[in-house]
Amino acid sequence: MAICKVKFSKSETISHQLVRYGKILRELLKDHMDAPKFKYYKGKSSYAYCLRDREGNLIFAQADEIPETTNVEAETVAIKEAIYHCTTRGFPRVTIKTDSLLLKNILEGNWEIPWNIRIIMEDTLTLMQYSTVNIEHIYREGNTLADYLAN
Numbered sequence: 001m002a003i004c005k006v007k008f009s010k011s012e013t014i015s016h017q018l019v020r021y022g023k024i025l026r027e028l029l030k031d032h033m034d035a036p037k038f039k040y041y042k043g044k045s046s047y048a049y050c051l052r053d054r055e056g057n058l059i060f061a062q063a064d065e066i067p068e069t070t071n072v073e074a075e076t077v078a079i080k081e082a083i084y085h086c087t088t089r090g091f092p093r094v095t096i097k098t099d100s101l102l103l104k105n106i107l108e109g110n111w112e113i114p115w116n117i118r119i120i121m122e123d124t125l126t127l128m129q130y131s132t133v134n135i136e137h138i139y140r141e142g143n144t145l146a147d148y149l150a151n
Helices: 023-027 071-088 100-107 114-128 140-150
Strands: 003-010 014-020 037-041 044-052 059-069 093-098 132-137
Touching: 003 100, 044 071, 059 071, 071 093, 071 100, 093 100, 100 114, 100 132
Parallel strands: 093 132
Antiparallel strands: 003 014, 037 044, 044 059
16 A cells, blocks of 8 residues: 655645555554645635544645635535545544534534535545544644645
8 A cells, every 4th residue: 555755845845755554554553634624715625634643643645626615515525535545545443633613513423414515424424434433623723734735
């Protein structure tokens, strides 16, 4: 299995390196996702998420542009993409750390799903059946890397 290792330098350039790891590392991973983040700019939105191991080391990051949407929709897409990434790579346990209390409560089944994210959220809930997923709420300051990538 391969992941993309992202490195940041002081000049704000991003470089990447392909990293391969096997079964042993996969079993040791805590598999958690930093808070997904979105950004709206001139008719376009984007999202980002980061995966870290038990020690907090970055093991994967993804950012992508999506059609213009709301912040809730973009953050829902980020969570769905992160869970999809983890489940398709066989991670048995995933901890999602999000600064959206709304999405935390929806994912835990405490609140109803709003109509505008129903389809994405139903896909996300289906994906969650393939791994043990824990949802944690964090403060906005806890997702600076995801925020940077979304920008």
